[in-house]
Amino acid sequence: MDLEQRLLAERACERALIDFVHRLDLGEPGSVAELFTEDGVWEWPAPGDGRRVEGRDALRAYFAARPADRLSRRLMSNVLVTVTGPDTASATSYFTTYRVDGHEGGLLPAGPPVQIGHYVDAFRRVGGSWLIASRTLHLAFGGETPKAGAGVTRRLPAS
Numbered sequence: 001m002d003l004e005q006r007l008l009a010e011r012a013c014e015r016a017l018i019d020f021v022h023r024l025d026l027g028e029p030g031s032v033a034e035l036f037t038e039d040g041v042w043e044w045p046a047p048g049d050g051r052r053v054e055g056r057d058a059l060r061a062y063f064a065a066r067p068a069d070r071l072s073r074r075l076m077s078n079v080l081v082t083v084t085g086p087d088t089a090s091a092t093s094y095f096t097t098y099r100v101d102g103h104e105g106g107l108l109p110a111g112p113p114v115q116i117g118h119y120v121d122a123f124r125r126v127g128g129s130w131l132i133a134s135r136t137l138h139l140a141f142g143g144e145t146p147k148a149g150a151g152v153t154r155r156l157p158a159s
Contacts, residue, residue: 001086010081012130013089013123020132021074021095030064033057037124041134048139070145071103078118087125094118102148116141 001009016035023032033056036042042059043052053062079093097115100108117139124133 001083006083009083009089009125009130013081013091013121014079016123016130016132017079017091017093017119017121018076020135021076024063024066025072025074028064029066030060032063033060035132036135037126037131037133040132042137043134044137044139048137067101069103069148070099070101071108071148072097072099074098081123089123089130091121091123092118093121099145100148101145104148108148111146112143113141114143114145115139 020032020035023029023035033040036056036059038056039054040056040059041052041054042062044050045052053059075096075098077094077096079091081089081091083089095115095117096113098111099114100111117137120136120138122133123130125131
């Protein structure tokens with residue numbers, strides 16, 4: 001693989017990771033499944049809750065089940081993609097998640113993040129597209145998702 005091909009592969013993988021968080025926060029969460037291979041896996045191993053979701057249909061159902069009243073914003077950083085072969089790559093990236101359930105619109109006061117950690121990803125090129133083959137969440141800091149109205153109040157803009 002020449003330098004240009006390697007750079008294009010790295011960029012395509014980075015794009016998939018950023019697209020993942022945009023779809024969860026701003027789009028249709030179930031569409032995240034389209035970024036995975038047909039046999040793709042998302043998991044949160046111990047000391048997380050041991051969740052493992054495998055296969056595109058299961059991923060679509062899992063992510064689409066996200067509460068409709070959940071407001072979240074994820075920040076991605078320190079994305080490091082390593083091309084490991086002509087059709088494979090791996091990545092590590094950091095994430096910070098701000099989230100509240102029960103959101104009915106309006107501006108909320110900023111609170112601390114509910115999660116900070118990193119993802120470890122494996123990619124596979126399928127039909128010319130770089131897709132996530134597996135995504136593993138590793139949580140370094142975490143807490144409960146706050147509920148709007150339970151200590152989370154709206155902040156009205158200054159007049």
